Amino acid sequence: MRRKSVIIHTIAAVAAVTLASGCNPQASAGAAVSEPTGAGTPSGSASGPAPGSGSSDGKPGGSGAPSDAASPSAPATGVLMKDGTESEQVRELQARLKQLGHFKRSPTAFYGSITSTAVKAFQSGQGLPATGSVNDATWQKLLGLTREPTENELRPPTTNELDTPDPRCLTGRVLCISKESRTLAWMIDGKVVSAMDVRFGSENTPTREGLFSVEWKARKWTSTIYHTPMPYAMFFSRGQAVHYSADFAARGYAGASHGCVNVRDKAKLSALFDQVKTGDKVVVYW
Known part of the structure; x- marks a missing residue:
């Protein structure tokens, strides 16, 4: 009975940890996070009651957004x-x-x-x-x-050019998110309704890639892990969410998130938030 009690308490402890999730801003260690998003120091946060916390930034580092200053392994000779x-x-x-x-x-x-x-x-x-x-x-x-x-x-001040949509983005209502072009396109039945720049998690906290759906939304939310604001949060994968990041708006790609998809244009995201429904598809791809 004592052994069974220990096991039960252990499982409960693990569950409590996984319930806290988030992806908040980290300060860059000098180099700017880039194209997919950086591995340097993330910024922009998110967290929700859903289990898990994710992260990513770009190919080199996990799944999603790379950092300007981080260079993977040294290139081959020459x-x-x-x-x-x-x-x-x-x-x-x-x-x-x-x-x-x-x-x-x-x-x-x-x-x-x-x-x-x-x-x-x-x-x-x-x-x-x-x-x-x-x-x-x-x-x-x-x-x-x-x-x-x-x-x-x-570092053009204008919006990044959209990538070719992933085939999974061509049907239905989709938040189509490209790590290579660092863009989010809101698409309905294959047509782009709106688009905005985004950044991702760092190498150590990558944004997950794949096919997801909007699990829940919060117009005002504060990360339960990092205790920072995450306005217009749309959660799609165990604590990872699309949300506005004041840090991204201020520092651009000289930072990264702890796994969330940061948006720097608050007005665009506010309009998008009102259109997106729980259950809409989310596709994160390279």
Whole structure:
């Protein structure tokens, strides 16, 4: 009986821990979190009664948003940047490729499939081996054909360009969230109704990827773990939620969340909050 009692108390303790969930802002350790969202220090928080807490930020780190300053493992010999690299040099690479018409979106500092395709196009046009990775020859050629990007080119104040929707976003009512373009598109039957910039969790607290649904909503909510405001929270996965982040609005991608999907445009999110219903789909993808 004593052993059975111990087991019951242990299970209860674990359950109590998992009931507290959240994803709050963390301060960046110097480097800015980028394209998918950063691994640096997260910011933006969320937490709800649902069990679990999640997180993510970008490919390198888990599931969802990468950090500008965090660079995964060192590239192979002779390679300066490649798929999975995350750094300010990648941001510059993207801005320079955009000057030449090869990169069609705002720089993110994360080297994903879109960047790889742009690099291949540049390499092919210059008679270089189209590897999709950047070595010194590719980098020097790019430097010679472009000028130093301005701050606005590196970090445009405008909304990020939308990614190609995941096939799961093409039917029904969906919050379609792309980690690569760092965007949220509110879609109904395959049509974009509204869109906004987002950021994700860090490498240590990644935003989960997959198909979910809006479990519950709270116009005003405070993280039960981090005790910070999470206005217009729409919870979709064990404590992870889409919500407004004052930190994201102030610091941009120089931070990350503890797993939630942060939105920086409060007016857009407020309008979206009123449209989204419990049960609507949520798709988080690369």
